[in-house]
Amino acid sequence: MDSSVKIILHTNGGEWSKGLSGSVDCGADPVFEESAEGLNTRIHGCFGAVLVLDLSLYGENHNHPTVSRIFKAGREQKIFVVTKLRDQDSLYELFLKGARGFCSPDIEMGLLVKAISAVMQGELWISRKQTAYFMGRMYRESSSRVRQSTLLGSSDESLDPQLTEREIEIAKCVALGNCDKAVASSLDISPNTVKNHLRNIYQKLNVSDRVQLALICHGIDVEELRRSA
Template identity: 30%
Template structure:
């Protein structure tokens, strides 16, 4: 089941209990020149052993399986293979599980009925260490985070974070689910300028990625207009 790794190809492991879905996903991935599926399994019980044997670049992991949630294995996976990026396969209606996935260390969550191009984008995004959130789920993620309760929502607290008004506008748009290109179109600035602003925002707020930014924004009242 474990194949030899050609140079420069991303090594993937798939764990999903639905045979047709798993085999179809494997077929799609193996059509890509830069991807190699080194193993697949149907049971949550096999996750840790497979990762230990293969040390994949990406683990595609189903949440709900008969033997239990695949998320239960994520901490062990990251201990034995710190370089492995976990990309969770999910349905749109599992908001609490999405939050749990990120808290446990998953780098991305993607809906199972996503287009092939979206899947490839997600895989390559998490491989670079960035976080991937399916665009259809961003609003639900914000809603779930809002239940954590706001902290420090006064204007004075918002000013203390050192963000400019333009940076706060960008934070609000990102938290609403917009991609960089969409943010640029909304504010009539280039996508490159948006990226530069986000880099500055990450540094000022001490967050590493977009998910961390959304969480910070919800907790500190940055999702509302000043």
């Protein structure tokens, strides 16, 4: 297993990929892998890497069988998709498959580096508009809209017993759309402390990001949505 590889670029050399080498501070240059077969081998050898998927390789078809196989094989990777797609439903389906962020092929290099760095650190790179759409659609599609244990409930009985009081405070703030810095400011703690608490919260609730955390706080069954993806 090669732990030195932090970024895998699955592309045929689009303009957006040129200049990435040396631009992202991850200790090693990105590895290019154009073939799906080579990518499959690379995925299994690089735990925790960011996989940048160029959807143009598959005609911008998010339902292409190979794309689905890549997402299944890359469960341990953070997948970032470069795509011309603007259709929110298509992006939503990619998000449910496991995409951690999206950008257009004509993205400015500095912004692309920032996006990949954010995903590398475990954050999502999706717009507020996309977040609102994804959450709205998840809510509509969930058949379990209200749980007995809803973190945004008004009484102590509604608070999830898995979390500490501080974790519940942070989860509520995140569910209301606050960034780490805003959460830290409102609770008078450091942003790093917020990040540490969030890691524990994600592990306890079996979620991977703040969108899924917000859904649980609003009483939506994330596991059901995963099974339907």
